[in-house]
C-alpha cells in the first residue's frame with residue numbers, strides 16, 4: 001500500500017450505520033480509526049488523543065453541527081485537516097464548509113466508498129506537503145539566522161583583526177623610525193656643522209672688531225643678520241627632524257616633491273661629505289599632490305636614499321666605483337593619474353639572486369647591527385597597505401631603481 005500506514009482518523013457522525021461503513025472502509029485501507037457519535041464527544045476525543053491526522057465529520061448532527069464543530073476545533077488551536085460529509089447535494093453547504101476551514105466536502109451517496117478513500121488520501125497528502133513545507137521553511141529560517149549570526153561574527157572578527165594589524169603596523173613604522181634615529185642624528189650633525197662654523201667665526205671676530213674700533217650700528221646690524229640666518233637654518237633642520245618623528249595619525253593632502261625636498265635637506269650635507277651627487281628632476285609646473293601620510297612617505301624615501309648611499313659606499317670600497325662618482329637621481333612625474341617617484345643610483349644594482357627577497361621583513365645583506373632588513377618591508381607596508389600604492393625595484397644598466405606609484409589626490 002502506498003499511503004503511510006496507521007494514520008489516525010476521527011470519524012464523527014450521529015448515524016451508527018455510516019460510522020460502521022466508513023470505519024470498515026478506512027480500516028481496510030490501513031488507517032487507524034476512532035469514532036464519535038456527536039460533536040461534544042469528538043471534541044473530547046480530539047483533546048485526549050495524540051497525533052490525530054484527520055477528522056471526518058457529518059454536517060447535520062443534533063446539538064452541534066459540522067460547521068460548529070469546525071469552529072470549536074479552530075478555537076482550540078487545531079490544525080488537523082477536516083472533511084465534511086453531508087446528505088444533500090447543495091453547493092451552498094459545500095461553500096460554507098470550505099469557508100469555515102474544511103479541507104474537503106463529500107456527499108454521502110452510493111459512491112461514498114470510493115470517494116472517501118480518494119479524498120482522505122488527497123487531504124492527507126496535502127497536509128503532509130504543507131507540514132513538510134513548514135518544516136523546510138522553519139529549517140531555512142533557523143539556518144538563515146545562523147548564517148546571519150555567523151556573518152555578524154565574521155564581520156566583527158574582520159574589523160577586530162584589521163584594527164590589530166593597523167596597530168601592529170603603526171608600531172613597526174614607529175620602531176623603524178626610531179631605528180633610523182642614529183642615522184638621522186648623524187645627518188643633523190653634518191647639517192649643523194656649516195652654520196655652527198659660520199656662527200663661530202662671527203663670534204670670534206668680535207674681540208678684534210672691538211680692538212680696531214669697528215663696532216658701530218652697521219656692524220652690529222650685519223652681525224645680527226648673518227647670525228640669524230644661520231640660526232634660522234639650524235632651527236628649520238631640527239623642526240624637519242622633529243616632524244619626521246611624529247607619527248601621522250590622519251591622511252592629509254601633501255606634495256610628493258615637497259616631501260622629497262625635506263628628506264634631501266636632512267641628508268644633503270651627509271651625502272655631500274661622501275661626494276655623492278644628488279639630483280631631482282621634476283616639472284615644476286605640475287602638482288604632485290597625494291592623499292596619504294606624509295611622514296611615512298618621507299620615511300620610505302629616506303630609507304631608499306640611505307640604501308642607495310650604503311650601496312655606493314660599498315661599491316667604492318670594492319673598487320667598483322670611483323671615490324667621487326656616486327650618484328643618486330630622483331625623478332618625480334605624473335602619469336595616468338599617478339604620481340611616480342623613481343630613486344636610482346649607480347652602485348651596480350641589486351644581485352639577481354636576492355632581488356625577489358629585498359621587500360621581505362628582516363632580509364638584509366648588511367653586517368650585524370648595520371642593517372635590520374626592516375627598511376624596505378616597512379616601505380612596502382606604508383606604500384601598498386597604508387596608502388594603496390605600489391613600490392617595486394629593478395636594475396638599470398649600472399645601478400638599482402626603486403619606483404613608488406601613488407594615486408594623484
Ligand SMILES: Nc1ncnc2c1ncn2[C@@H]1O[C@H](COP(=O)(O)OP(=O)(O)OP(=O)(O)O)[C@@H](O)[C@H]1O
Pocket residue numbers: 303307308311345347349350351358359363364365366370371372373374375376377400
Ligand atoms: N640601492 C640598492 N642597491 C643594491 N642593493 C640594495 C639597494 N637597496 C636595497 N638593497 C638590498 O636590499 C636589502 C634590504 O634592504 P632594507 O632597506 O630592507 O634593509 P637594510 O637596508 O639592509 O636594513 P635597514 O633598512 O633595516 O637598516 C639590503 O640589505 C640590500 O641587500
Ligand SMILES: [Mg+2]
Pocket residue numbers: 303306307371375376
Ligand atoms: Mg635600508
